[in-house]
Amino acid sequence: MTELSGVRALVTGGGSGIGEATARALAARGARVAVLDLDPGAAPLGFTADVADDASVRTAVADAAAALGGIDVLVNNAGIGAAGTVEDNPDEMWHRVLDVNVLGIVRTSRAALPQLRRSPHAAIVNTCSIAATAGLPQRALYSASKGAVLSLTLAMAADHVREGIRVNCVNPGTVDTPWVGRLLDAAEDPAAERRALSARQPTGRLVGPEEVAAAIVYLASPAAATVTGTALAVDGGMAGLRLRPEPRP
Numbered sequence: 286m287t288e289l290s291g292v293r294a295l296v297t298g299g300g301s302g303i304g305e306a307t308a309r310a311l312a313a314r315g316a317r318v319a320v321l322d323l324d325p326g327a328a329p330l331g332f333t334a335d336v337a338d339d340a341s342v343r344t345a346v347a348d349a350a351a352a353l354g355g356i357d358v359l360v361n362n363a364g365i366g367a368a369g370t371v372e373d374n375p376d377e378m379w380h381r382v383l384d385v386n387v388l389g390i391v392r393t394s395r396a397a398l399p400q401l402r403r404s405p406h407a408a409i410v411n412t413c414s415i416a417a418t419a420g421l422p423q424r425a426l427y428s429a430s431k432g433a434v435l436s437l438t439l440a441m442a443a444d445h446v447r448e449g450i451r452v453n454c455v456n457p458g459t460v461d462t463p464w465v466g467r468l469l470d471a472a473e474d475p476a477a478e479r480r481a482l483s484a485r486q487p488t489g490r491l492v493g494p495e496e497v498a499a500a501i502v503y504l505a506s507p508a509a510a511t512v513t514g515t516a517l518a519v520d521g522g523m524a525g526l527r528l529r530p531e532p533r534p
Contacts, residue, residue, distance in 0.1 A: 287315035288506055292406060293353040294318045295346065297336060297393055298363030300326040302462035303412060303501075306494035307360055310502045319349035321393070322363070336363045336389030337381075346396035356400035358505045361390040362412040366464050367426040374426045386430035390437060401450050409445075410504045411438050411454040412497075415520045418456065435516055442514035451513040453504045458520030459483075461491040486521030487528055 294311045298304035299320030308328060312318045318330065321342075325331025330352055334345035350356050364386045367374055374382075390411055401407040414431040416424050435454060442452040459465060459482045472478035483490050500519045503509055518524045 290315035292316040292357045293355050294358035295321060295349050295356050295397065296360040296362060297321045299328060300324045303460060303494045303497045304362040306498035307362060307501045310498040314502060317353050319353055321345050321349060336392055337384045339392050342392040343396045346393065350400045355403060356397050357404040357406050359394060359397045359409045360501055361393055363389050364412060368423050369425065370423065371425045379426055382426050382430050387433045387437065390434060402448055406507060407450040408505045409450065409452045410501050413454040413456045413516060415456050415458045415523055418524055439514050446513055453512060453515045455497055455500045456516050456518045456520060457497045458486050458492050458523045460494055460497055462494060486523045487526045488521035492519055492521055
């Protein structure tokens with residue numbers, strides 16, 4: 286027996302990166318886990334869906350609930366990135382990123398809420414970002430989307446707390462995921478860019494997907510039964526620490 290034995294969880298964007306690590310971590314602690322993704326990969330219980338398409342989401346959530354026998358935990362992790370200032374992304378890109386990162390959470394949560402209301406242990410965990418609370422260069426669109434996710438998390442927590450549904454989010458720093466890998470590959474000097482991204486986090490390294498997954502599992506678990514409306518930073522101290530420069534030799 287483990288702490289999540291009997292818990293039924295649905296993870297969006299669970300085919301890779303943070304979502305895949307989260308699905309694995311939930312399963313390792315005893316949960317039954319379904320994955321919803323454009324490409325569920327090798328997930329034992331995977332459902333193909335696009336969070337930007339409401340009909341696709343409703344069908345996949347219903348199929349996952351039928352396979353699991355209900356849903357107790359929803360992890361809204363699916364999302365896409367964007368680089369640039371407000372001048373760099375056309376309107377179409379703004380609509381696309383907000384549609385996936387914000388409305389994707391709305392669609393999946395809306396479809397799962399009837400199941401969550403029947404659960405004795407209902408929790409929603411949204412993947413947000415340090416970009417919601419810190420001004421990062423070249424991330425205007427992405428930051429706007431994650432700022433909306435943070436506000437949405439708080440509003441959802443208020444709306445559903447009396448229904449017994451907890452809603453929280455995690456705010457990762459720069460995570461060593463395939464998306465960050467693609468950004469690094471596209472940089473003029475990938476090694477220098479990796480060093481720069483690592484150095485802006487006080488711990489001096491990128492965050493591991495498994496570390497974010499551990500935080501998500503905590504927020505989804507009975508150990509967090511009184512935690513709702515919270516944003517848990519998993520960012521190597523980036524949000525809160527202001528270190529003095531190291532003395533030069």
